[in-house]
Amino acid sequence: MRKTSLDIIANWAQGKAILETSITGVAVDSRLVKKDDLFVCLVGEKVDGHLFAETAISNGASALLVNHQMDLDFPQIVVDDTLIALNKIATSYRNTLDLFVIGITGSNGKTSTKDMLHSILSLKGKTWATHSNQNTEIGTYLNLFNLDDSYDYGVFEFGLDKPGEVSNMVNLMKADGALLTSLAPAHMVNFKDIDHIADEKVKIFDSIQNPNLAYYQGDFDHYKSRIGRKFKSYGFDESNDFIVKDIKLGNFGVEFSVNNEFYSTNLMGSHQASNAAGVIALCLAMGIDEETIKEGLNNVELTGLRTEILQHKNSTLILDAYKSNPSSTLYALELMDAYTFEGPRYCVLSEMVELGFESDAAHRQVLDALKQSKVTKVYTLGDEFKKLSNFYDIEVFDDFESLDHQVQCLFEEKALILIKGSRSYALERLVRKDD
Structure with a gap:
């Protein structure tokens, strides 16, 4: 961020500036604060950022954005709502x-x-x-x-x-x-x-x-x-x-x-x-x-957890663990089928979340596609797959730990393994770098 005085930031936020300083960045997580950042004390359903103001200061923040003046001898901008003020600051900064x-x-x-x-x-x-x-x-x-x-x-x-x-x-x-x-x-x-x-x-x-x-x-x-x-x-x-x-x-x-x-x-x-x-x-x-x-x-550096091809122990992995929905899972299965490889092919899937009334049909669509694929065996995690386990040839696990134990054994084989899951399951945990 361009170095900007606190008075200008306060004007953008339509708030009141207390003491003088300048900022060169903005943070909302006290653990990620860098030197001369403005720390925005957001108020969520479970966490109030004002409770972490002193941590942010010790980590190098030069000012705070707060919804009430804090009893600190430290530069602050006082506004009614810190999230609304953050939007105003961003809008004004973009215009520059x-x-x-x-x-x-x-x-x-x-x-x-x-x-x-x-x-x-x-x-x-x-x-x-x-x-x-x-x-x-x-x-x-x-x-x-x-x-x-x-x-x-x-x-x-x-x-x-x-x-x-x-x-x-x-x-x-x-x-x-x-x-x-x-x-x-x-x-x-x-x-x-x-x-x-x-x-x-x-x-x-x-x-x-x-x-x-x-x-x-x-x-x-x-x-x-x-x-x-x-x-x-x-x-x-x-x-x-x-x-x-x-x-x-x-x-x-x-x-x-x-x-x-x-x-x-x-x-x-x-x-x-x-x-x-x-x-x-x-x-x-x-x-x-x-x-x-x-x-x-031809020289794209792809953001992590998206169709990464990795060598792990004796196996080749297709790791796509950032999110999962029917179409992205079908894309991943197509990629696995097209991959030139001699040996067993395993598919490790977590359930697809937040699909509402379409969830059952979506999981059936993926399992139907697996029937037509080159996959040797399918390992699943989550209630949505469990509901369908009587109708499809899949292995279902009740918790991550049980799945993890099984997958670690798969890594010992010369196998092609697709790991595909919703973000909330964080299936990348299966691939531990210290192994």
Whole structure:
């Protein structure tokens, strides 16, 4: 963050500044505070950030954002609501930056799309992309505060856990361009149905600064019926503006064509060809040359826990443990089937969470696909799979510890093992680096 006086920050927050100082960053977790950060005391359902103010100070914070003046001889900004004030600060700070912003949303493919764009745009100028998995509203604020005048591009993921979030983030960031990736049931407990999710996702285009830089995955009728020809589409269907064909899957990436031009990427799976098509379309519209696009696509550094190919003990792992929904799981199974490997293939799955009324059908869909796959044996964790264990040939575990014991034995084999699960299960714990 550009060095900014506390008085200016207080003006943005519409609060009262106490004492004078300046800040160079913003933090909401006292454990992650860096020198000269503004520590924002957020008040949640279970945790009150004001209780950690002194820890933040000892870790190097130069000021606090609080909802009441604290009895500390220390710079503070006093506001009525620290979360609302944080939004105001982020909005004002964004307005000071001369930055080309791209927003990305969708049920699957946001992160790999972000990583592709980051790889390409970094060849043209200094680029920031959503760090790790911080694609919530608060995460977007924190990523924004990492930027200063030295950056040319910002690539931001906009997650959708509840209604209104995508709209709020795109309004804040004033995105110049946008990509809308695939559609799938996710966080269904917060939405009426898949139509509700589609309605929320397409809002990424409501505040787009340049409509000529807006592209969506056109293989989904829910998108197409809402967007039509207003923006350009990409995907496998022949009706799209940018059509993906000639897919060749390999152990080290995928080759494909987009509108008869051949490309490749070091990311794996046919779904990555679709994600790349959106990236290619957007970059071409931005005036980026083919050579740069192709170089960037073949040198992508993928965010962790997403289709990582690892060697662990005697086994080869496909680790995709950040999240799980029906379409992302089917993509992972396709990747496993296409992977050239001699030996047994095991699939380790946690249940897919927050699917609401669609949960039973979604788990059946995945298990039906497994019947047709090359998988030797399936190991599952969670009640949703347990309910179906009488109908499918799967091994079910009641707790992580029991699953862990079994999987550690699998690692001793020369086997190909897919580990795919929802974030709440943190299945990456199965792969311990000290083993």
